[in-house]
Amino acid sequence: MAKSKSVFICQNCGAESSKWIGRCPSCKEWNTYHEEIIAPASSRESSFKIDKEKKKPELLDNIKSDEQSRQKTGLAELDRILGGGMVGGSLILLGGEPGVGKSTLALQLALAMKNRIILYVSGEESEEQISLRAKRLKKNNPECYILSETELETILTHSENIKPGLIIIDSIQTIRTGLLESSAGSVSQVRECAAQLLKYSKITGIPVFLIGHITKDGTIAGPKVLEHIVDVVLYFEGDSNYVYRILRSVKNRFGSTSELGIFEMLESGLREVDNPSELFINQHDEPLSGISIAATVDGLRPFLIETQALVSSAVYGNPQRSSTGFDIRRLNMLLAVLEKRAGFRLAIKDVFLNIAGGIKVNDPAIDMAILSAVLSSNLDIPLERNACFSGEAGLSGEIRPVSRIEQRIREAGKMGFTKIYISKYHRNINIKDAEIKVIPVGKIETLVKFLFG
Secondary structure, three states: OOOOEEEEEEOOOOOEEOOOOOEOOOOOOEOOEEEEEEOOHHHOOOOOOOOOOOOOOOOHHHOOOOHHHOEOOOOHHHHHHHOOOEOOOOEEEEEEOOOOOHHHHHHHHHHHOOOOOEEEEEOOOOHHHHHHHHHHHOOOOOOEEEEEOOEHHHHHHHHHHHOOOEEEEEOHHHOEOOOOOOOOOOHHHHHHHHHHHHHHHHHHOOOEEEEEOEOOOOOEOOOOHHHHHOOEEEEEEEOOOOOEEEEEEEEEOOOOOOOEEEEEEEOOEEEEOOOHHHHHOOOOOOOOOOEEEEEEEEOOEEEEEEEEEEEEEOOOOOOOEEEEOOOHHHHHHHHHHHHHHHOOOOOOEEEEEEEOOOOOOOOHHHHHHHHHHHHHHHHOOOOOOOEEEEOEEOOOOEEEOOOOHHHHHHHHHHOOOOEEEEEOOOOOOOOOOOOOEEEEEOEHHHHHHHHHO
């Protein structure tokens, strides 16, 4: 009888070696090799078997696909990110930092899908703990089954008995299979369990929703092959100091990866945000300097956010540059453009920038709003409260055009703004139905004249 053997596997990329190596030759990371026990091929037969018909090659023209086969989740934000709902037989992976709300979102999904049997498997919490969270959410689904189990074969056996319409596993790092002798969470266990779940999902047509842990580097724990196995990869982002959570799609075989979902964390769970512009724009009783509104687009979704800037004299010697929610290097570039092209001396002043709401913005169209906020704070002159900005700043001081400008203009008009400053280099803009005045700007010097005379 063949004996089990031990191999060393990189916990970062999944590369194997017969002996311990200090530095992985594949991903170049240090001290990532750990010993794992691998069963021989003859004994790697699962105790769980599923009856299936033998497949044979089919002509592409003879294969029928139903676009209406998507299953609505009951959460509009999640449906939009998935491309209209979950596709039968799909494997969905949700990753996020600890405490961001992954388990809450998964349980809300289980309780929101009515008229469908749900199997919620937790390897981290007991049935009583999940029941307490469900009571806090104040929602109920009479066909939602809860199972606290970590053995994959047992989970699949229960699934065969109750025939669910959706399987939720929290989390994939706690599940292990008897095919391998290594502990749960190891690279080989995560890879094998994901592969077995993918096979089961494709054969039965049951969608599987996986929750994955995040490493300190911000990537999903386990080998990179895990993200290649699944059909959809979602990331749940958010700051524990703020109530807003952002759900992004970084991989989707059945839809676009440009969609964005926004949730608000409340005591009763996650609330879907239909109009994020209302949340990211603070209402002030009186005009304040250093505040401007930017019309941004994240993926395919336009919304307005508030940018706040504070410019003050440097009293500690070297001027400080601080940015929250925006790239500090791009802020330094914008300040250099202001000094070179517009003549504002900011080299001896502290500049602090904050994006309201605790979100991170990478859209270059926010440049003009940041420039306006910095100038407003430097001159201590409030900007017009009914004006917003959307334009990218170039190194030569020109205002460059941005994508989806029509969506930005319509969103600003819908939120009650009467003016929007954009680049004059846009061509063929169709905004006849938008009740807002568009002010084209070519250079930063022209923007300064428009705002401060």
